[in-house]
Amino acid sequence: MDLHERLLVQVSARDVYDAVALAGHPGSGLVFTGQAAHDAVRMVRRHGYDGPVLADRRRYAGSARVRGTARLSADWIADQVESGVTAPLTDSGYIGKGDEESLHAILEQAARWEGVIAVLPLHARWLTQDRATLTRTVVDYGVPVALVVEDGAPYLPMALPLLAAGVEAPAALAYGAEWAAVGVREVLRHLYPDTHEPRGGWRRGGARSAFVTERLAFVPVERLGPGxxxxxxxxxxxxxxxxxxxxxxxNTHNAKCLHRLHNRLLRATDRRRWWRELTAAALTA
Known part of the structure; x- marks a missing residue:
């Protein structure tokens, strides 16, 4: 049940009955999202799912998101361990532009628990102008981390795990990340700036996007081409x-196409070069 080179599928806790169908192939796994995520983990474990499973509380998103200086919950960690997660994730708040206090607060608290992964929900600037500070701080604490990158700048691949990502997830794996997670729908593939955060969450029958491998993109189904x-x-x-x-x-189409892409990535002898060539080809598609 290790996370090594896994491309996980990130879903809402409400998707528990569909989740295993989306992550039943080799090399996959699940991330349940929300306050009830640990309950969803417990349910799929009881039904025999033996792949990697994580639980992301996602306190960093939405109009009521908390700042990264907020105290992390020991009960949240304990509930995850009891439910059968592969590794517990912190219930981190958001780390804004230049907010080193929040970055240190999350990592310092996470270091108190053995085997816990510190979730770092970051303003996009942390991967551009403040990338060196981020890298140095993570290395100094020596805590396993997973990034969630807010919309606002092109993603620059780092060799660190990603949560709530889109095509950035296989990009991170190509650049050496231990694992990464792709959101099953738009709201779980993005961390929107607070003023643009969708209200009311997901509704069944809402917008759907299909992954088009040749374009390396999720495309609204109404805008799909003739391919x-x-x-x-x-x-x-x-x-x-x-x-x-x-x-x-x-979503089943998306999971299967991403699984095929993931298999191609794992077979590539030079993964970074392969990804760069794939990206260049997608730009002309």
Missing amino acids: TCGCSTCHGRPLRHLVAADELVV
Whole structure:
């Protein structure tokens, strides 16, 4: 159940009944999201799921998100361990632009628990102008971390695990990250700036996006082009058939296409070069 080179699927705790179908292939795993995430972990464990599972409380997102100086919860850690997670994640708050106090607060608290992964939800500037400070601080504390990067700047790959990501997740693996997680829907593939945070969460029947491998992008189903897909969900049909499909079918397509991409990544002899060439080809697609 280790996380080594895993491409995880990040879902809401409400997706517990569909989750195993999305993460049942080799090399995958699950991240449940929300206050009830540990309950979802417990449920899939009781039903025999033996892949890696994490629980992200996501206190760093939404209009009521907390700052990274907030106290981390020992009860949250204990509940995760009891539920059967592969490794417990901290219930971190948000680390704003230049907020070194929050960065230190999360890492210092996380260091008190053995085997805990410190979640670092970061303003995008931390991966651009403040990248050296971030790297140095993480190394100094020596705590396992997982990044969540706020929208606002192009993602620059780092060899650190990612939560709540899109195509940045396989990019992180290509650059040496231990593991990474792709959100099953838009709200779980982004950390939106507070003023743009969607209100009310996800509603069944809402917007759906399909992963198009040639473009390395999630595309709203209404905007899919004429291409076809050979995954075992699409069976060579035009991608546009997903316009009329329900969300589980779209997400199953996404999971299978990402799994194939992940397998190609693991077979690449020079992963960084392979990813750069794939990205260049996607820009011309």
